[in-house]
Amino acid sequence: MHDYATPDHALRENALPEVSRPGHWLKSCRYVGLTYLMRWRFWFFGIWYLLVAWPWREGSVTPFVLVTSMLGGILACFVALHLRRQFATPAAKIVPGFAGPHLAVGALVSGAIWIAVPGIGAWVRALPAWGPIGAHAPVGLLLALVVCWRPAMLLLAVAPISLLATATPVWFDQKSLPNQFIRGDFPEWSWAAIALAVTANVLAARRLVRLPEADTSASDDFSVEPAEEGRITGRWDEWLLRARDAAIRRRLADAGFGWWSVQRWRVPGAISWLHFALATSGGALLVAFVAWAADSRQAATAVAGLVSVAMVFAPVHCWHQRRGATQLEFMRPVTRGQYFGQAALAFGLDMLVWTVLAMLFAAASFSITHWGPFDLRFAVQLLVMLLVVVHCSLAFYSVGLATYRQRYWLSLMAGLCFGWLFAMLTIFGVVAETEYRGRFLLLAVTPLAALALTLAMVRRWRTGDVG
Amino acid sequence: MSDETLLTHHVLEMRGVSKLYSGRAVLDRLTLCVPRGTVVGLLGKNGAGKTTLLRAALGIARIDHGTVTILDEPAWTLSASAKQQIGYVPQSPQLYPWMRVDQIIAYTASFYLHWNRALVERLVTQWEVPLRRRAGTLSVGELQKLALVLALGHEPALLVLDEPVAALDPSARREFLKVVLEIAAGGERTEIFSTHITSDLERVADRVAILQRGAISFFGELGELKDQVKRLAITSTNSLPEQFSLPGQISQRIEGKQALVTTRAWSPGMAGEIESQWHAEVEVQDLNLEEIFLELHDA
Numbered sequence: 140m141h142d143y144a145t146p147d148h149a150l151r152e153n154a155l156p157e158v159s160r161p162g163h164w165l166k167s168c169r170y171v172g173l174t175y176l177m178r179w180r181f182w183f184f185g186i187w188y189l190l191v192a193w194p195w196r197e198g199s200v201t202p203f204v205l206v207t208s209m210l211g212g213i214l215a216c217f218v219a220l221h222l223r224r225q226f227a228t229p230a231a232k233i234v235p236g237f238a239g240p241h242l243a244v245g246a247l248v249s250g251a252i253w254i255a256v257p258g259i260g261a262w263v264r265a266l267p268a269w270g271p272i273g274a275h276a277p278v279g280l281l282l283a284l285v286v287c288w289r290p291a292m293l294l295l296a297v298a299p300i301s302l303l304a305t306a307t308p309v310w311f312d313q314k315s316l317p318n319q320f321i322r323g324d325f326p327e328w329s330w331a332a333i334a335l336a337v338t339a340n341v342l343a344a345r346r347l348v349r350l351p352e353a354d355t356s357a358s359d360d361f362s363v364e365p366a367e368e369g370r371i372t373g374r375w376d377e378w379l380l381r382a383r384d385a386a387i388r389r390r391l392a393d394a395g396f397g398w399w400s401v402q403r404w405r406v407p408g409a410i411s412w413l414h415f416a417l418a419t420s421g422g423a424l425l426v427a428f429v430a431w432a433a434d435s436r437q438a439a440t441a442v443a444g445l446v447s448v449a450m451v452f453a454p455v456h457c458w459h460q461r462r463g464a465t466q467l468e469f470m471r472p473v474t475r476g477q478y479f480g481q482a483a484l485a486f487g488l489d490m491l492v493w494t495v496l497a498m499l500f501a502a503a504s505f506s507i508t509h510w511g512p513f514d515l516r517f518a519v520q521l522l523v524m525l526l527v528v529v530h531c532s533l534a535f536y537s538v539g540l541a542t543y544r545q546r547y548w549l550s551l552m553a554g555l556c557f558g559w560l561f562a563m564l565t566i567f568g569v570v571a572e573t574e575y576r577g578r579f580l581l582l583a584v585t586p587l588a589a590l591a592l593t594l595a596m597v598r599r600w601r602t603g604d605v606g
Numbered sequence: 607m608s609d610e611t612l613l614t615h616h617v618l619e620m621r622g623v624s625k626l627y628s629g630r631a632v633l634d635r636l637t638l639c640v641p642r643g644t645v646v647g648l649l650g651k652n653g654a655g656k657t658t659l660l661r662a663a664l665g666i667a668r669i670d671h672g673t674v675t676i677l678d679e680p681a682w683t684l685s686a687s688a689k690q691q692i693g694y695v696p697q698s699p700q701l702y703p704w705m706r707v708d709q710i711i712a713y714t715a716s717f718y719l720h721w722n723r724a725l726v727e728r729l730v731t732q733w734e735v736p737l738r739r740r741a742g743t744l745s746v747g748e749l750q751k752l753a754l755v756l757a758l759g760h761e762p763a764l765l766v767l768d769e770p771v772a773a774l775d776p777s778a779r780r781e782f783l784k785v786v787l788e789i790a791a792g793g794e795r796t797e798i799f800s801t802h803i804t805s806d807l808e809r810v811a812d813r814v815a816i817l818q819r820g821a822i823s824f825f826g827e828l829g830e831l832k833d834q835v836k837r838l839a840i841t842s843t844n845s846l847p848e849q850f851s852l853p854g855q856i857s858q859r860i861e862g863k864q865a866l867v868t869t870r871a872w873s874p875g876m877a878g879e880i881e882s883q884w885h886a887e888v889e890v891q892d893l894n895l896e897e898i899f900l901e902l903h904d905a
Binding site for chain 2: 388460464473605
């Protein structure tokens with residue numbers, strides 16, 4: 140019988156903090172879980188991830204693992220950003236028992252992405268689990284990296300290029316090293332990769348609980364735009380910005396001349412020849428490296444194609460960075476129709492410049508990697524490559540307009556879906572010299588679809604709120 | 607007053623304006639007519655719709671009902687020449703983080719036929735806006751100052767400012783208010799600004815618009831508002847009943863024989879009437895704008 144009259148006993152009874160009680164802990168986990176379930180991006184990409192991971196076909200598993208690991212990487216980045224947002228608040232430092240449920244649910248979600256889904260896939264296909272899980276370990280590693288350093292998301296762009304670096308024949312060859320690894324033929328390497336990813340996640344968890352508030356931005360989208368006040372000083376790319384300063388100065392000097400009504404909207408996004416040179420020389424170096432490392436002209440062609448497509452996305456990125464200034468731009472002395480029409484044209488001009496550059500790069504790379512007689516087959520393949528660049532340009536332009544008022548990641552994902560994926564498939568087709576005539580139809584339809592979407596978006600802008 | 611004068615008397619006319627967001631009326635049949643050459647302070651609680659009102663006035667936000675005319679043109683289809691006369695600073699100005707301040711100023715100036723470089727240089731120096739730094743490195747207050755400079759550079763006939771001094775330190779606020787008064791001097795320019803800092807509004811505004819539940823509950827001269835809203839300390843010889851009330855009463859507190867009542871329909875004869883009816887002594891207290899605002903919103 141407890142003596143509640145005894146102050147000591149009463150103190151002991153109440154000494155157990157509420158947060159330590161199991162029921163409360165599970166309840167907290169449930170609420171933390173809801174923060175994931177209430178965000179549609181997790182549903183959208185999660186379902187997509189599962190759909191892609193499910194149809195395991197006979198034959199080489201590698202191409203499918205490529206796609207699932209890329210999608211898993213996107214999901215992992217979202218989870219990492221979500222965790223950063225949760226921990227970079229005063230509540231994370233003050234509320235007792237905050238870290239436990241948040242880390243537990245984060246670990247559960249992370250584990251589901253790069254351990255559970257590949258593990259289930261392995262079980263379905265009667266493969267040893269460590270194979271597919273080890274192949275997805277980079278996804279876990281990426282999550283840990285993004286938790287610690289947000290710009291690590293750029294590694295998402297590295298994945299497709301580095302994967303293609305070993306060329307399509309390798310990926311489709313069941314006896315190739317990547318295939319063997321995924322099938323679990325090298326357990327020690329698989330377990331090493333898994334251990335590395337687990338260790339990275341543990342270290343990332345430690346980093347999270349120490350995350351200072353100033354280390355994160357209010358936005359958790361994919362933009363790698365400068366963070367908030369004070370954190371942009373000493374930027375590593377200041378030398379690039381100075382090149383932009385010169386370009387902006389040159390554009391401003393043209394004020395009032397020529398087609399200034401459209402050109403003035405291009406001033407904030409002015410880019411110097413240095414940027415173009417860096418893009419092309421960087422791309423050329425990458426293609427050369429892939430050609431040497433993979434010892435495959437096909438791999439180099441594939442990478443050249445993807446680099447060309449990435450170049451065409453550059454203006455979408457630049458224009459998205461300035462969308463916060465839309466209200467102020469709209470209040471400049473131009474009518475509503477003039478503003479949207481001129482801005483759309485200015486965006487189109489930027490796309491045109493980068494498209495021409497990308498086409499030149501693609502043509503040069505393709506010509507070099509397929510050095511031989513200029514016959515009809517070569518001409519057709521070259522034409523397909525160039526049309527892919529044009530397709531992506533139109534797709535990115537219309538997607539950029541359609542998603543201009545949305546978060547940056549939406550533009551990125553939409554561009555990925557409608558432009559980049561198609562480009563990758565077509566380039567695969569060109570490289571592997573498989574049947575690709577059917578894609579010409581899509582290449583013909585794209586300009587019409589892009590035009591229709593563009594006109595719809597401009598009309599929507601003209602009738603909706605600005606900013 | 608002739609018809610032509612009536613036509614151009616108001617720089618902004620909003621009549622029966624409604625604006626809905628997700629089915630909720632942020633502006634509800636709002637009417638506001640701002641005369642030329644006045645400085646209007648827009649007051650309202652957080653979420654009252656001040657920013658939406660200003661955006662609707664400039665044609666940035668599309669209204670669902672009503673009409674908005676600004677500088678004698680429909681707001682939704684403002685001409686380029688009308689926009690030459692408007693300066694606008696949004697609540698959280700966002701510019702181009704990678705551009706330097708001097709580049710942004712030069713870029714903005716390229717849009718306007720008239721740009722007062724001397725004024726811009728004076729403001730930049732006075733407010734210590736760092737010309738060579740990139741916009742992305744500026745603090746919130748510095749960004750606000752830059753946005754103000756950009757809005758003032760072309761000496762607009764109409765200046766619309768959404769919480770312009772929210773992020774400014776007291777010294778910068780004082781400087782800004784001086785500039786506001788300078789611009790308003792002569793009665794040729796009109797200024798509309800929203801603020802929470804009632805002391806600033808009292809210092810510079812000659813008219814006040816109070817936004818409450820999506821509509822303008824008061825619009826008029828500040829002095830007129832202060833004349834209408836008074837707090838009365840009533841001490842009666844007998845206990846005052848619970849139903850005790852006065853015309854235009856906003857709030858009351860009754861404790862036995864004493865009552866503290868705020869009314870928005872004060873008239874000079876009211877005190878005498880209360881004294882004779884309730885055998886009471888009445889002390890009339892003047893309220894400052896902040897107290898009036900609190901009374902109106904807490905009612």
